[in-house]
Amino acid sequence: MQLKKGQELAPKTFTINRKLLIAYANASGDQNPIHQNEAFAKSVGLPDVIAHGMLTMALAGKYLSDISGSQNVIEFSAKFIKPVVVPADTDVSLVISGKVTDVVSGTAKIELLAMCNEVKVLGMAKGVIKL
Amino acid sequence: MLNPDLVGRTFTSADSVTVTEEAIQKFAEVIGENNFEVAPPTFAVSITLEKSQTLLQDSGLDWTRVVHGDQRFEIKRPIVAGDILHCSSTIESARNVAGNEIVLVRSDLNSGSELIVSTWSTLVVRA
Numbered sequence: 009m010q011l012k013k014g015q016e017l018a019p020k021t022f023t024i025n026r027k028l029l030i031a032y033a034n035a036s037g038d039q040n041p042i043h044q045n046e047a048f049a050k051s052v053g054l055p056d057v058i059a060h061g062m063l064t065m066a067l068a069g070k071y072l073s074d075i076s077g078s079q080n081v082i083e084f085s086a087k088f089i090k091p092v093v094v095p096a097d098t099d100v101s102l103v104i105s106g107k108v109t110d111v112v113s114g115t116a117k118i119e120l121l122a123m124c125n126e127v128k129v130l131g132m133a134k135g136v137i138k139l
Numbered sequence: 140m141l142n143p144d145l146v147g148r149t150f151t152s153a154d155s156v157t158v159t160e161e162a163i164q165k166f167a168e169v170i171g172e173n174n175f176e177v178a179p180p181t182f183a184v185s186i187t188l189e190k191s192q193t194l195l196q197d198s199g200l201d202w203t204r205v206v207h208g209d210q211r212f213e214i215k216r217p218i219v220a221g222d223i224l225h226c227s228s229t230i231e232s233a234r235n236v237a238g239n240e241i242v243l244v245r246s247d248l249n250s251g252s253e254l255i256v257s258t259w260s261t262l263v264v265r266a
Binding site for chain 2: 036063067
């Protein structure tokens with residue numbers, strides 16, 4: 009893909025639900041009950057079950073892989089600024105979009121925006137891909 | 140409380156993890172990735188999360204009170220099936236902010252002497 013500095017990249021929507029949280033827990037080994045058990049999540053002061061921050065980041069990583077291929081993602085970072093709350097029997101939409109902030113010596117820097125219900129859930133999310 | 144003497148020390152796992160095609164596929168499928176030839180960019184955490192908890196279990200870090208603050212990856216080359224990886228974990232820094240401990244943990248995955256992926260996790264240990 010030809011990328012230019014300043015270029016806006018089309019948004020993609022990912023669906024997060026309880027089933028996906030269980031699948032991610034099993035794939036990643038992160039079985040923290042705040043991501044599966046509503047009663048437990050509420051007992052520690054959360055509004056409901058929340059998604060693994062690393063699941064949100066993995067989906068943002070998929071957005072980068074769709075641009076460059078997984079093998080060309082060489083740096084990736086994000087802050088977890090707001091939880092993605094996942095109520096029972098509900099599909100939550102995570103919308104990822106990107107902007108090319110620099111293209112230099114065969115690499116591109118991509119700044120990512122991750123939004124859930126109009127709330128920014130990742131902060132300072134950015135990746136570097138090989139072109 | 141975190142033992143401050145451990146900050147800066149690196150702990151390396153004696154046992155290795157052999158990456159399987161099944162593990163890559165399982166992780167990839169969750170995020171809708173159809174390419175199983177290489178691991179997705181954040182796959183490393185499926186190894187480093189558990190390994191770093193074990194390696195740093197005597198550090199005094201209370202994992203039950205940990206909130207993940209941020210995460211960074213530097214990927215030298217993608218992880219592939221058949222990789223035999225060793226994990227090394229280091230508490231790079233620890234500071235106290237308003238009663239919460241903010242701890243930066245670096246975990247490296249190496250194949251022999253080759254560094255494959257470095258990960259940094261900022262963990263906030265709630266007071």
